[in-house]
Amino acid sequence: MINSHEIIALPTRAMGEQDADYAVAFAVPVNTPGIKYIFSRQTNDSRRLDSPLDAGNPKYAIVGGEAVIIFKNVFVPWERVFMAGEYDFCGALVETFAGYHRSNYGGCKVGLADVVIGASHWVADAHGVAGASHIVDKLTEMIGMAETCWSCSLACSYEGSKTPSGAYVIDGLLANVTKLNITRLVYEWMRIAQDIAGGKIITLPSEKDINHPEVGRIIAECFRGKEGVDVNDIFKMLRLVENMSVGAGLPEAMHGAGSPAAQKIMIARRSGIERKRELAETICGIRKDEDFEKIVGKPEEEYWKETKAKIESKKAKIC
């Protein structure tokens, strides 16, 4: 919120009549009087202020964070109120909004994956092991997972459909599949990033020590990579991997746009299980195959009778 211009407040779950007072949706500028932001603590938050190197992500780390938002006597102009008591629309609103947000995760987090994959390759290369078979394999696994999530996000949008209003909505089933994958695979690729980066990400001293004339020289000696690589670049890249792989980005990948349990409920609900049952029933012969005659040109029973006769006659010849 701290980095935004506007707040859009929405219900976060389906509601009943007794919840009507909370069935509200509206937009206000973030600096509207009456709104309080209580900034949260997050992984390595205070370290961001220590020094650019120690921050890990020297340019952008300083600006992140979540906030608890309190509304107290906030005036919202009527034209910016989108819902005021229509509790029976809350479910649909949440599902639609969450669908978009869940779909986005395969773009957002995969962008971060690209950076951490690049950083992992860089660190391996700086130590002369980018060609080692286990490093290549680990990077390939990271890429495979990232592109899988990216594919899910793409499919969500491409399979989207036009609503009567003219707006498009993403595919609701695939959006939840995207996010469920993200809640697992982000952790997995960050784990591999830590594998490739090596123990140095937890033994690297602070920038103050690195800048110390005597101590810094020793650290530089201990952390140097292959010929021709500036050890200061190694420091920066190790901190970037640390920053990305331990940070609040992981629980955010878990719970942003709803927790995995919510995604599973939606997947179960939108999976079209009835149609899948029909397919199974048709194939195992419990249900009549309505399309058979249309496609094959003769009734199913007749066709299979003939086929079996042919098989029997061949069988006789083989044995």
Place this chain on the structure above:
Amino acid sequence: MINSHEIIALPTRAMGEQDADYAVAFAVPVNTPGIKYIFSRQTNDSRRLDSPLDAGNPKYAIVGGEAVIIFKNVFVPWERVFMAGEYDFCGALVETFAGYHRSNYGGCKVGLADVVIGASHWVADAHGVAGASHIVDKLTEMIGMAETCWSCSLACSYEGSKTPSGAYVIDGLLANVTKLNITRLVYEWMRIAQDIAGGKIITLPSEKDINHPEVGRIIAECFRGKEGVDVNDIFKMLRLVENMSVGAGLPEAMHGAGSPAAQKIMIARRSGIERKRELAETICGIRKDEDFEKIVGKPEEEYWKETKAKIESKKAKIC
């Protein structure tokens, strides 16, 4: 091949000058004189002929199978020869063909997944446990995996591009990601299908025993499900799950269109790792951010200097 009208023969790997005699591609009808098919043995192949029930997939099981194909003095008309010695095109041809084939797997195998998911739900339901939380969770995992592969396949096509000839090619990176997922997830969802189906898939007797007047009655008693479900339908559905979850479809998901090791090589090769390295270098400050000034409107150094000054002044106020 046995079920096809035409053979299209292709090289299966990149070739050098010494392989020129094998750098051939052509098409012939399957019944062209001089071609021999040696039919392979596959899981439960002979059982397919025992009885429709025992076959598992009573209608379609009988027609599957792989064949070793031998060409001996086969005449191929010149207009059906697509490559004759141009060995330096073999790599590109294999990669293109394999790309299409690998992309397809997210359609083909997910179609089978839909059937086995439907069958699993049916079996759980027939035993009155379709609503048990662990069953719902397992079905949801199956659906999540299947839709993930489906998304990969969709993304391959949607991200395809037009070639100078006017034909479209799938996205080569995503095609290999699709197939790599298939080589793992098919096994996983079939494992869950066996979990849900229960021990009955390996204790169900043969159709002959089921049709025996005395023995059949006992079997029916042992295998019955919840009130109202015909035990004969349970027999059929159990056999379908067995058929799909143990069959040749699994190693086919592994090795069809190339083995996983081949997909990994292609993923590594097409991942654009250089661009990912640049992103990491830019973010951690090793590389100048070329776009910064364009986007933000002032040189990067100046911007960050100002930002840090602001932070320092706030910090002073906080402490």
Place this chain on the structure above:
Amino acid sequence: MINSHEIIALPTRAMGEQDADYAVAFAVPVNTPGIKYIFSRQTNDSRRLDSPLDAGNPKYAIVGGEAVIIFKNVFVPWERVFMAGEYDFCGALVETFAGYHRSNYGGCKVGLADVVIGASHWVADAHGVAGASHIVDKLTEMIGMAETCWSCSLACSYEGSKTPSGAYVIDGLLANVTKLNITRLVYEWMRIAQDIAGGKIITLPSEKDINHPEVGRIIAECFRGKEGVDVNDIFKMLRLVENMSVGAGLPEAMHGAGSPAAQKIMIARRSGIERKRELAETICGIRKDEDFEKIVGKPEEEYWKETKAKIESKKAKIC
């Protein structure tokens, strides 16, 4: 049962008063009059009779199988009746028996894993790729999984305890953990076995074709491995991998000694969650640490007060 001398019949779940008639346990020879065995169909069962090679496991495949067992007017001598209506002991009996059986799985299935790992290495070696990095990695993963299950089984026994009768019982929590791992990892190592074996396991023709003078010669040419390896040995080893990786052994690993859902219930029940909660409460400071003063020699509050004072004084010096 078909391969055994005696049947020991047991209840398979906890029972109540209304189930008293079924709360029976007893032992009888397998050929006791009145017992009927209805043999089940299993993967590739009829193929076992076709030829030793096609059987896959040429010596031992023929003797496996499950059977539905029917008791009808079977006389059981009173001295071989172990339970007759004591329904309130059923739960404990099932749990104890299942515990032993679940513990065994880390021995039984890991023995099979050793064979399939050896076979996989053999096949890779016969094709000259046993040293390829991805093959080494896959074999190492198989070994890691197998030894994990073996460790679980060992720990079950080593952590066993003496009962008042003098008999020893395995550790009940670890037994269920062993079996839960087996229900997943067997499928995973068999998947890798199919990965390493390659497409040949589904394209290998029947022994009849292999023994045919003309066709056999062509097959031998198509399936040969590296210099010096007898192609007949390749046939045998491919069939062994096929036999072990598609067979009834997989659903048996899933459901034998109870299905995974049963193991999960037992793990949750025996996990000692209360003690784990206490540990967390003590560490985060909600609960008084009873052992602190005993170990450290002064009250906890006093100790931490002193420690914090020391830190503050150092902090002052650092800044």
Place this chain on the structure above:
Amino acid sequence: MINSHEIIALPTRAMGEQDADYAVAFAVPVNTPGIKYIFSRQTNDSRRLDSPLDAGNPKYAIVGGEAVIIFKNVFVPWERVFMAGEYDFCGALVETFAGYHRSNYGGCKVGLADVVIGASHWVADAHGVAGASHIVDKLTEMIGMAETCWSCSLACSYEGSKTPSGAYVIDGLLANVTKLNITRLVYEWMRIAQDIAGGKIITLPSEKDINHPEVGRIIAECFRGKEGVDVNDIFKMLRLVENMSVGAGLPEAMHGAGSPAAQKIMIARRSGIERKRELAETICGIRKDEDFEKIVGKPEEEYWKETKAKIESKKAKIC
């Protein structure tokens, strides 16, 4: 090191003649003149000093950390020198030491797992969802993974063997299997801990805000759990989960006692693959079964000939 009394310095890899000067092992007190410790930065290190609550692990967090250790003109008494140039023993020394250390991980990290499992249950319970099926399932998975690692560690010790000196060594293969599991499963159970704890672990404000009279009241309202649970206890437990799941403990689980690639090399080397190949060869009939006649009482060929004759005669009767 900072928390220890003595340093034991060891070689960290196999060495050759040219490395003889580095083939040294010795022990000295940590405060021996000439030793410098450069303390490393780790996740949330400076936050540990902010306040007990913000530290996450209010009592013990303050004392952790790694250090780069520099030896410069350090006097080591000869009786505390264990190796001085015997480079050809480095490999064996490293392998033995690493074996013990790797084996320990199934104790050390599983102790932490017990705490984080307890904390996860506590948080779920404090919000009234400890009985939700997906929570029970997730906790059971955490327990299953932790007990698996614990079993590996137990098996390492129980399978240890006595050396000529009278000391015992752990089982070298299982030690590496233990550590390889830890490099993966610690990340997995910490991921689940974050799943169960919910988004609150990244939105919880600082202790300063919590202690603020007005703001603190609002935070308490936002973070309260079910009736009867003190919100201050919720704050503490959330911070404990955060502390344990993002901290340096994860890369430490990855790289301590050697990185996963090192464990894989050892597993491959100690797996006894030759014996596994022999088993496969014996079973598929390539290799003569040396034990058969001893066990069965007649030569193998004779036995199988008789068995097959029996089967043929039965087959004739069945058909």
